[in-house]
Structures are given as C-alpha cells and as structure tokens.
Amino acid sequence: NAGVTQTPKFQVLKTGQSMTLQCAQDMNHEYMSWYRQDPGMGLRLIHYSVGAGITDQGEVPNGYNVSRSTTEDFPLRLLSAAPSQTSVYFCASSYPQDSGGEAFFGQGTRLTVV
C-alpha cells in the first residue's frame, strides 16, 4: 500500500519559472490538502479539496493553483516562482475532516527558488 506519493523530493527553480508538484493517494480519501512549512514554523494550508471537482483556498493560496479531476490526484501548480515560495511542501490526504480521520502525508518536496 503506497499511501501518499509526492514528487519530486527536491527541486530548484529560477524566479519566474513554473512547475507542478504531483500528489497521488491510493486510500480512496475524499479530503486532500497542500501545506507549506517554513523553518521553525507550523504547517500553513495552501489549498484543499473535499472531493473530485471541488477545491478551495486555504490560508496562503496566492501564487498557487490546484485541480482535482480524480479522487486520487491533487497536483499543485506554481504559476511564476518567487524566492518567497522557497519552502518544504507537503501533500496530505484523509477521510472527511468531520470524521476525525488522521491525515497521511507525502514525503515532502524541498523547493528552492533562486
């Protein structure tokens, strides 16, 4: 059972470049989310989805887009990378939040924007 698969693990971008972080889960979870974590800080929610075809903004959505065409996949797109987007990104999935389900995380993507 693969759980949550997140790629790539490391990425260096130049300012202004775009890229997509991939996230896939095989647990049939309805709820998926993207977080960023800066050094010494807690996770901050970027975007989330409560099911296929439904997405919503989190705390820090600017500069990022998401889509949810299938239950399994939830890619995160950086439109025009900026140094302020240098961070560690985590994808997570769970059963609906109101069920108290634990979140399962991908391994993380360390992104550096130069």
Next chain:
Amino acid sequence: GQNIDQPTEMTATEGAIVQINCTYQTSGFNGLFWYQQHAGEAPTFLSYNVLDGLEEKGRFSSFLSRTKGYSYLLLKELQMKDSASYLCVPMDSNYQLIWGAGTKLIIKP
C-alpha cells in the same frame, strides 16, 4: 483569533517520562490531534481526542480538557528515537486543522 501555546523546546532523559502541555484557543472545537515530526520528515499521526479524558496508546497517552482548552501528550519509557517535534493540532468549527510550530523534544542518554 486562533492560537496554540506549547513549549518551544524540552529536554528529557532516555527511559524517563515527559509531559508536553498544550493550550489552545479556536473558533469552535471539533477535536484535537497530536502529531510527531522528525527533522526533515513529514508529520505522522499519534492520537486524536474529541471527548474529555485520557487516551492511552502504548507508550504514548493524550489528555484533553475542552472546558480548559488544554491538552497534554505523555511519553513514557523515552527512547532516543522519540527525539522529534510534537505538534498539538486542534480542529476548529469548520473542521480546519490549526497547526503551530510544536515542541522540539531532545532526548539525552
């Protein structure tokens, strides 16, 4: 606003017991999670409390008092591998998880 208060760092000795306290203020409340996060890794689930009281799971126990906005994580028989950050994560009325920076626990031999 929404707020979580945990010690920034704690130190304990291998084999001992440590209690990590957490107080929180949220817009509504729908339960509280504890996660463990080793340096450079993703968080992993430890426990979930929605009712007042103590939940025990092996060497780890978690306590919740909703009226006091208070929770603690108790770790027994500490092992070197328990060196990690411990995150107290309440869920608000919209079922959104509120993440703080957590408590960095250092275990010494």
